Structure formats: C-alpha cells, structure tokens
Amino acid sequence: MKAIVTVMLKQGVLDPQGEAVKSALGAMGFDGVTGARQGKVIELDLAEGTTEAQVGEMCEKLLANTVIESYRVEIA
Amino acid sequence: MKAAVVQFPGSNCDRDLAVGFRLAGFDVEIVWHKDASLPDGVDIVGVPGGFSYGDYLRCGAIAAQSPIMRAVADFAGRGGHVLGVCNGFQVLCETRLLPGVLMRNAGLKFVCRSEPLRVATADSPFTSGYAKGDAIAYPIAHHDGNYQIDEDGLAMLRAEDRIAFTYRDNPNGSRADIAGVLSGNRRVLGLMPHPERAVEASHGNEDGAAMFSALAGALVAA
Numbered sequence A: 001m002k003a004i005v006t007v008m009l010k011q012g013v014l015d016p017q018g019e020a021v022k023s024a025l026g027a028m029g030f031d032g033v034t035g036a037r038q039g040k041v042i043e044l045d046l047a048e049g050t051t052e053a054q055v056g057e058m059c060e061k062l063l064a065n066t067v068i069e070s071y072r073v074e075i076a
Numbered sequence B: 001m002k003a004a005v006v007q008f009p010g011s012n013c014d015r016d017l018a019v020g021f022r023l024a025g026f027d028v029e030i031v032w033h034k035d036a037s038l039p040d041g042v043d044i045v046g047v048p049g050g051f052s053y054g055d056y057l058r059c060g061a062i063a064a065q066s067p068i069m070r071a072v073a074d075f076a077g078r079g080g081h082v083l084g085v086c087n088g089f090q091v092l093c094e095t096r097l098l099p100g101v102l103m104r105n106a107g108l109k110f111v112c113r114s115e116p117l118r119v120a121t122a123d124s125p126f127t128s129g130y131a132k133g134d135a136i137a138y139p140i141a142h143h144d145g146n147y148q149i150d151e152d153g154l155a156m157l158r159a160e161d162r163i164a165f166t167y168r169d170n171p172n173g174s175r176a177d178i179a180g181v182l183s184g185n186r187r188v189l190g191l192m193p194h195p196e197r198a199v200e201a202s203h204g205n206e207d208g209a210a211m212f213s214a215l216a217g218a219l220v221a222a
Helices: A017-028 A054-064 B014-023 B068-075 B085-094 B150-158 B209-221
Strands: A002-008 A040-045 A069-075 B002-007 B026-031 B045-049 B081-085 B101-103 B111-119 B133-140 B144-147 B162-166 B178-182 B186-191
Touching: A002 A054, A040 A054, A054 A069, A054 B026, B002 B014, B002 B068, B014 B026, B014 B045, B014 B209, B045 B068, B045 B085, B081 B085, B081 B209, B085 B101, B085 B186, B111 B150, B162 B186
Parallel strands: B002 B026, B002 B045, B045 B081, B081 B186
Antiparallel strands: A002 A040, A002 A069, B101 B144, B111 B133, B111 B162, B162 B178, B178 B186
C-alpha cells in the first residue's frame, strides 16, 4: 500500500516561495494568478496493515512541523 | 569545564565552535550524531551551523530525530546548557527545546555578511558579558533564518525576557527582529548569527568572545 502525504504551510503563514512563483507567473504574462502556495508531497510505500493513525503519527513527529504546516494523508 | 560539540553529516561550523569554546578555556569533545549519549562531565553542548542531512525535508528536521539529539534533549531537561548556532538553532527549534520556527528568508536570498545586532538581555549565562542594549556585530550566513512565532509565543518571550539578540537591520524577515532566543530556564540559547566566527583578531571582529568567556565564568562557578 501507499500513502501520499501532502504538506502545506498553514493559511496565514507567509509563503515567500509561493509569492515568488506567483510574481514570476505574472511577469511571464499569465494574468489572473491571484495566489500561489508551495508545499511538498511525500509518497510512502508501506507494509500491508500499516494504519492511517500510524501515518498520522509520522506526520506529527517528522514529516510536518505542525507549528507552521498542515498535512493531508491519502491512502492509495 | 567541558564542552561537547555535535557533528552531523553536513555540519560545517563544528570546528569553529570548538575553537570558540577552547579559546575560553573549555576542553572540547566532538560527538557524532549516531552516539546515543554524551561524554561524562559535559557542562555545555554546542549544536553547530551547517547543513545537517543536506537540509532535507526541513532545516534541522532530520537532525532533531538523531540519537545524539535525544541525549541532548535529556541533558537540557536535567538543566544542562546548550548553545545552538545557525543550523543548530534550527535543530533546537525542531526538537522543541526552543519555541518557534525558522523559515526561508523573506527576500529568498542566502544572506552572508557581518550583521549589526543588539543585545536584548544580559540576563543569561550566554549574554552576561554584555550590557542590555549593547550594539555588537556577528557574522551571519543563512538561507532559512526567518524566525517566526505566533502572537502568544511572542508575548511569552517578551514577558519572560527571553529574546537574547535582535537585528538592527532585519536581514531575513524575522518576527520582531528576533535573532536569538532563550529557553524558559535561560540555559538553552539558539541564534542565527555566528558568535564563533568573531572570537579572534584574525576574524576582524571579536564581539563573540564575550559569549564564550561569560559561559566559562558561569560554568566554573556552577
């Protein structure tokens, strides 16, 4: 089984990299980009029987810094 | 007096930090990230600058989970002194020994220069060699030094006088110009600027020497 973990900065946390992406797109002539947020995706290959709760624990302890980041887990 | 300096794969200021401690009279032992315990009789642990584990995932995140950092957290929990510089500050925040986080510099650039600072408190074993309000300079060299903390956390740092240094010309977007913070018991300091790069005449700046000599004085007396 696989888990796809998406880690994003929480709403309200300034994302300078996302801001840079947004302004680069604007400078290239792509009008209408009103916001860009940059995060990361971590794909985990897991032994059968690994629970979503265990993946949640991995996120809390390592994959995300929950002071500034939120995460989403998708089991595939 | 004995200092232990932690070495992670990717540390690059470990020897500089060792020199800073030695010049102040400490015996220094370098400890490896896979060690699960600190040497006997250690008075202070230095967590150096660099790019531990290639800054993978988040700066300091992997290092924070290393065996030696569990030992360092236990040491701090027993009232031990810990100094984290640059990447070491990031590691201490990731281990939650210090509050807040260090994010990408607001200007997105790596900033490397001599940085004008203000000593925000002299009430700690790290800063007692300065007077509150002193204008000093330490070198900085970082890409992720943008210190952020929530409103309540900032109020707590202020109320408890735990902001150790502030920038006089904020280079990275840090909240409230914060360059370094202390733990609640004032025995753990994390800061982005490098005091160990300003300890001898050949550095062109000796403002950092007062930190190491103050530590030596505090730990001899302890």
